[in-house]
Amino acid sequence: MPLPSTSKHEYITCDSEKCIGCQICEYVCSYAKTGEFNTFRSRIRMVREHKILITTVACRTCEDAPCVIACPRDALKQDPDTGVIRVDAGLCDGCAWCIEACDFGAISINPRTKLAEICDLCEDEEDGPQCVKWCPKEALELTSPDRRAQRSRRKLAIEEVLGR
Amino acid sequence: MHGYSGRVLHIDLTEQKTWIESKPEAWYKTYIGGVSMATRLCWENIEPGCDPLSPGNPICIANGIFAGTPVPVGGKYGMASKSALTGFIGDSLSGSWFTTSLKRARWDGIVIHGSSEDWVTVLVDDDMIEFRDASHLLGRSTTETESAIREELGDDQVRTACIGPAGENLGRISNVSNDGRKAGRTGHGAVWGSKKLKGLSIRGTHGVEVADPDVLLKLSFDILEAAQGPHTQKYRILGTTANVLNMNKLGLLPTRNYQDGVFEDAELISGEYLHEHYKAKTIACAQCPIACEQVGRVKEGPYAEAMSHIEYESLYALSSNCGVNDMEAAIRAITNCNELGMDTMSTGVTIGWAMECYERGIFTREDFKCELCPDGLEAKFGNGMAMVKLTEMIAHRDGYMGDLLADGTKRASAQVDEERGTETYKWAMNIKGLETPGYDARALKTFALGLAVGTRGACHNRTAAYDPDIKGQVDRFSVDETRGRVAKGTEEYAAVYDTLPLCKFIRRCFTGKADRAGAWPAIAELINATTGWDFDYDDVDLIGERAHTIKKAFNIREGWTREDDELPYRWQHEPMTKGASAGSVVTDEELEYLKDIYYEAKGWTEDGLIPKEKLVELGMEDVAEEIGV
Numbered sequence: 001m002p003l004p005s006t007s008k009h010e011y012i013t014c015d016s017e018k019c020i021g022c023q024i025c026e027y028v029c030s031y032a033k034t035g036e037f038n039t040f041r042s043r044i045r046m047v048r049e050h051k052i053l054i055t056t057v058a059c060r061t062c063e064d065a066p067c068v069i070a071c072p073r074d075a076l077k078q079d080p081d082t083g084v085i086r087v088d089a090g091l092c093d094g095c096a097w098c099i100e101a102c103d104f105g106a107i108s109i110n111p112r113t114k115l116a117e118i119c120d121l122c123e124d125e126e127d128g129p130q131c132v133k134w135c136p137k138e139a140l141e142l143t144s145p146d147r148r149a150q151r152s153r154r155k156l157a158i159e160e161v162l163g164r
Numbered sequence: 165m166h167g168y169s170g171r172v173l174h175i176d177l178t179e180q181k182t183w184i185e186s187k188p189e190a191w192y193k194t195y196i197g198g199v200s201m202a203t204r205l206c207w208e209n210i211e212p213g214c215d216p217l218s219p220g221n222p223i224c225i226a227n228g229i230f231a232g233t234p235v236p237v238g239g240k241y242g243m244a245s246k247s248a249l250t251g252f253i254g255d256s257l258s259g260s261w262f263t264t265s266l267k268r269a270r271w272d273g274i275v276i277h278g279s280s281e282d283w284v285t286v287l288v289d290d291d292m293i294e295f296r297d298a299s300h301l302l303g304r305s306t307t308e309t310e311s312a313i314r315e316e317l318g319d320d321q322v323r324t325a326c327i328g329p330a331g332e333n334l335g336r337i338s339n340v341s342n343d344g345r346k347a348g349r350t351g352h353g354a355v356w357g358s359k360k361l362k363g364l365s366i367r368g369t370h371g372v373e374v375a376d377p378d379v380l381l382k383l384s385f386d387i388l389e390a391a392q393g394p395h396t397q398k399y400r401i402l403g404t405t406a407n408v409l410n411m412n413k414l415g416l417l418p419t420r421n422y423q424d425g426v427f428e429d430a431e432l433i434s435g436e437y438l439h440e441h442y443k444a445k446t447i448a449c450a451q452c453p454i455a456c457e458q459v460g461r462v463k464e465g466p467y468a469e470a471m472s473h474i475e476y477e478s479l480y481a482l483s484s485n486c487g488v489n490d491m492e493a494a495i496r497a498i499t500n501c502n503e504l505g506m507d508t509m510s511t512g513v514t515i516g517w518a519m520e521c522y523e524r525g526i527f528t529r530e531d532f533k534c535e536l537c538p539d540g541l542e543a544k545f546g547n548g549m550a551m552v553k554l555t556e557m558i559a560h561r562d563g564y565m566g567d568l569l570a571d572g573t574k575r576a577s578a579q580v581d582e583e584r585g586t587e588t589y590k591w592a593m594n595i596k597g598l599e600t601p602g603y604d605a606r607a608l609k610t611f612a613l614g615l616a617v618g619t620r621g622a623c624h625n626r627t628a629a630y631d632p633d634i635k636g637q638v639d640r641f642s643v644d645e646t647r648g649r650v651a652k653g654t655e656e657y658a659a660v661y662d663t664l665p666l667c668k669f670i671r672r673c674f675t676g677k678a679d680r681a682g683a684w685p686a687i688a689e690l691i692n693a694t695t696g697w698d699f700d701y702d703d704v705d706l707i708g709e710r711a712h713t714i715k716k717a718f719n720i721r722e723g724w725t726r727e728d729d730e731l732p733y734r735w736q737h738e739p740m741t742k743g744a745s746a747g748s749v750v751t752d753e754e755l756e757y758l759k760d761i762y763y764e765a766k767g768w769t770e771d772g773l774i775p776k777e778k779l780v781e782l783g784m785e786d787v788a789e790e791i792g793v
Contacts, residue, residue, distance in 0.1 A: 020452075024453060028381075052461070134234070
């Protein structure tokens with residue numbers, strides 16, 4: 001089960017049963033956001049532990065986002081309509097307090113600019129989040145609260161009916 | 165130059181010093197990457213004629229042209245050194261994050277020279293190279309070693325290739341592991357062990373520059389989508405283990421050390437059975453949208469917590485070939501090999517040889533006494549527990565038998581025949597010292613040729629000539645004048661993929677057709693978008709011939725002669741007895757005829773040597789100077 005988060009907004013979720021750990025999401029993310037193929041600069045991160053535990057993590061667009069609260073320079077601002085957290089490069093000094101505050105490990109510091117980088121759901125891209133578009137196994141989805149509720153209900157039904 | 169950094173990193177373990185070599189664009193156009201570039205680096209840096217386990221044998225790593233980009237299945241690299249098993253070229257491929265890290269660290273290749281006094285790991289952190297003490301890592305499994313290094317450096321993105329205990333103990337059937345994948349065959353682990361190199365870690369933080377990223381993305385996306393369709397269905401659902409029942413039906417499934425091609429309990433070791441009872445997850449290599457690795461997991465019983473990806477080639481070797489019908493024992497044995505750092509195929513075939521020796525009364529229970537098994541072992545075919553114990557004994561060279569088997573069938577049989585006056589070589593299943601793969605070549609005659617002439621010994625992947633035999637494009641039971649051309653065609657086709665490298669499972673996803681006409685133009689487009697070159701069909705086709713030629717040239721310089729292109733005694737003298745392939749054997753006459761027409765098709769001399777003009781034609785003038793005739 002994913003860590004609980006509360007968000008009325010959309011964010012990118014990963015179905016870990018479908019995820020194969022290919023990391024293609026990281027390539028297309030880094031290209032969409034920085035113009036280079038560099039998984040070090042991806043805003044979505046694949047995690048692979050003990051061979052079969054595989055998932056990916058990106059910003060959960062939390063309500064009262066702890067990263068925004070933690071930023072001592074007010075460099076992080078959350079869009080009230082979409083929940084997207086934007087980093088003001090003029091204010092951010094790379095102190096990494098936002099990273100400390102994020103329970104999901106969804107923020108990283110760009111090794112070149114030393115500034116914080118956060119998934120913005122590809123709000124500038126016509127065809128939406130590139131990781132979702134590219135995911136070969138359809139494990140990644142841009143989900144709204146309703147979609148997440150549907151998924152939980154379905155999962156519960158499977159568990160109760162099939163007992164697994 | 166795009167797609168390459170133009171730099172090769174040299175690391176000398178003896179002196180603990182490093183230097184950078186720049187390579188010109190023409191060199192890259194000739195050798196590209198993967199096994200071809202790795203072999204070329206080995207050609208340039210080895211002391212010819214050296215002992216494979218001496219400091220003069222370099223470890224050569226060559227990146228993939230598409231590594232670190234979204235090109236599907238392009239996350240692979242090549243590794244070459246003089247094989248500890250065969251004494252000829254040992255070229256391996258592995259898909260992994262190690263290679264994408266290497267690419268981001270801006271190295272096209274790494275050559276590791278010399279030999280360290282104490283055990284070390286080497287960290288390549290972009291341009292910083294650090295030699296680190298490895299004494300605390302000795303004896304640790306491959307997974308433990310990778311995790312420990314990652315923890316020490318505090319960075320998940322550090323990727324490590326390493327050896328397990330088998331490599332530390334210089335077992336000639338040991339290998340190199342990275343993220344669970346292997347540079348698996350020809351005994352690289354022993355070469356690393358001889359240098360006291362426990363691991364090589366890479367952190368790369370740079371972006372990978374290509375000539376036309378937008379075009380490369382579009383091409384990649386189309387391939388990625390095609391890779392979810394019928395062209396890869398077999399791999400996605402059952403993976404390579406689907407082959408168990410297919411091979412059994414054709415009478416080709418190695419059974420009890422290749423005494424038979426039919427296993428009565430094939431159902432119990434099938435991909436279908438694995439899928440139904442033990443499958444834990446399907447996973448992918450780096451950059452791969454297909455995902456063929458089926459992870460098998462045993463939850464309870466004597467083999468509880470065994471877990472590994474299960475490939476057909478691991479499975480035949482460590483089940484039917486040892487007469488074992490217990491999938492759980494197979495998963496345990498395969499897990500052991502992967503964790504201890506050994507080639508599953510060579511290990512299973514070597515155990516099969518030992519079991520046959522036991523059944524024929526050459527070995528007794530006493531011969532298997534060791535620390536792990538103080539009472540010895542009843543090492544008869546079908547004893548799954550004995551098979552599992554033997555994997556551990558081999559890795560640790562435990563007792564007489566562990567020590568004997570750690571160097572593979574060729575050396576083990578020679579030693580036993582010398583000590584005891586026996587003829588166990590007659591069932592030592594290897595070619596040039598490398599153990600045979602999961603298809604009985606007695607009834608696949610084009611494949612038999614491909615294996616016999618294989619530059620790294622008995623490797624199905626390098627020849628790929630089982631394909632026309634099994635598909636019925638030629639009659640698999642007989643020989644004819646076309647086979648030299650056919651074997652040349654398949655090995656050079658495979659060499660294109662092994663050089664880029666791209667995984668061959670993508671071969672139908674370019675246009676729906678896997679043949680040259682279907683794949684080469686699409687591969688040329690990928691190369692051009694990456695490098696900015698102007699490759700066409702013919703240029704792509706030449707990649708394969710050049711790759712194969714540099715490997716052959718390496719072998720010639722190491723003393724190869726026509727007699728080295730051989731088959732195991734059993735395949736030439738004992739006809740198969742059961743199933744769809746009963747009666748098949750490859751006679752001396754057939755083999756010599758096949759070699760003749762193959763050398764002719766290659767444009768080589770009757771003795772299998774390469775004419776000067778052939779090498780010059782391929783743009784390999786300096787090679788022509790050294791070994792051309």
